[in-house]
Amino acid sequence: MVTVPKRKIVIRAMELEDVDDVMLVERSAYEYPWTRGIFEDCLRVGYICRVLENGGEVSGHLVISAAAGEAHLLNICVGPNTQGLGLGRRMLSHALMAARVAAAHRMILEVRPSNWRALRLYQSADFEVVGRRRGYYPAHEGREDALVMARDLHRRSNAKTNS
Template identity: 30%
Template sequence: MSCLLVPLTSEDASNMAMIEQQCHQFPMSQMTIETCFGRFYHVIGIELNGGLKGFAIMHMLFEDATLMDICVLPQHQGQGLGKLLLGEIIEMAAQGGAERLMLEVRSSSDSVIALYKAYGFAQTGLREGYYQHEHGKEDAVLMELLL
């Protein structure tokens, strides 16, 4: 498997939105994704066989970095692409001077939570009823990695 990590620009927003729609029941809109390009954002993608298969968005301000989204097409999940994206985001945050990388994840996303824990993230809190869910609301698990 030959994959490539690449910086993304606002011109990639439509492809990112298509990936987002395939990955999440309540995806970010293309308009929202388009707001994630600017001075305080770092957006990277992972290409495989010449096509975008996933991406990650990080917001960084001073010593705080936040993983806003990480997304890999369902048919390419389980191949280590998410790990590559996460590892690169962690490295970018550390090189950029961040002291911590924060994120939130759906409480039902056991495999994703396990991935974050494997990278050293610890749970720091819980936002009750934060996410929309097909049966109402779902909690958000807050996690943080000290860099």
């Protein structure tokens, strides 16, 4: 029997030196990716920035701002080659934990109504739709709204995301 070795998964702080790898993942996963400058600014101002390494290779990233008891999940992204393997859920669990460590009691995020993968992930982690921002995102024909979702961080969840 041939056994395929499992790849070691590590979620660690993003460094300036990671931004090249992060940009590769970002550009491959989003139609309207963040620029390099946005990631550099997020690092400079001290946002919570993490990369996910899958067998030593940067395969995902997340960015959170946290202030006044509220965390804002600004970006969570897994490269297309490794989507659907549970890495996004792992990063979301990590994000919830990191937000609690930063003394946040609530996490909010925006998501495109058309991004059903992300919507399913958030709903399965107990996020609820609390609002809509009109014309928030660029889109092929004009703009697309954002759904605003939120989750209480103190309430323990029964959801699949283990936080």
